[in-house]
Amino acid sequence: MFRGQEKRLINLAIYLILIYIVVLIALFVFQESFIYFPQKITRDYSEELIKESSNVEEIIINSYDETLLHGWLVKNKEVEKSPLIIYYGGNAEEVSHMVRNWDHFSGYSLLLVNYRGYGLSEGRPKEKHLHKDAVVIFDEMIKREDIDKENIVVMGRSIGTGVAVAIAEKKDIHGVILITPFDSLIKVVQNKMRIIPADWILRNRFDSIEKAPNIKQPLLVLAAKDDKVIPSQHATNLAEKWGGEVDIEILDGVVHNTIQYHSLYWDSIKKFLERIQ
DSSP, rough: OOOHHHHHHHHHHHHHHHEEEEEEHHHHTTTTHOOOOOOOOHHHHHHHHHHOOEEEEEEEEEETTTTTEEEEEOOOOTTEEEEEEEEEOOOTTTTTGGGGGGGGSOEEEEEEEOHHHTOOOOSSSOHHHHHHHHHHHHHTTTOOTTTTEEEEEEEEEEHHHHHHHHHHHHHHOOOEEESSSSSSSHHHHHHHHTTEEEEOSSSOOOOHHGGGGGEEEEEEEETTTOOSSSSSSHHHHHHHHHEEEEEEETTOOOOOOGGGGSTTTTHHHHHHHHHHH
């Protein structure tokens, strides 16, 4: 009797281990499907967006591997060479909506380019592509006669903070704004699913905390106190390792996807931009 129960328990353990291994393999192979949620738009929508304002220019960039990236430059026409903010969206964010938020970035032009697979951009998103694309986009912008290449600020939200940190480490930028950032995607996944060996299976690591000490530019961090997607402790961890001056605001009463509605959100960004200008 006991031998029969023991055999059943062993078989059950083997079965559970096999399921666990299959789950890990699936997470490794298909991880981009669990990380990125591309949002598409139509060509008509993009053209209508451009028609709405005389200062919106369509941007098409041929990346390092011939993948076409699509977006918009909302231009500050008050000066011959404008400071620039480059915005990197979240993992389910199509960035065209930010065109209508341009007035919050007074004195700056605003660059919005969708990741691969998002909006009208070609390709499929992976961390290595996003980082390389960001370099190509940056290099294209500093060639423009209407952009002040000495005054470029990078702004990332959620997974876009990983892209912003990566470009800030590589390029000569003027300041960094991070919205609901994390220290590394590995730590976020590990804290949520401790049974998953995230360090082993994640190719998309976005290890911002490793890069942070090398970056000396001023940083603004805005995090949501009640964020369940990326708990604010991840933002605090990153800020503590930053190599330059840091302003950090943990905003109460908002969550990951509603932080922009906090009364201090745009005011904090405005004050930061004025201070580093």
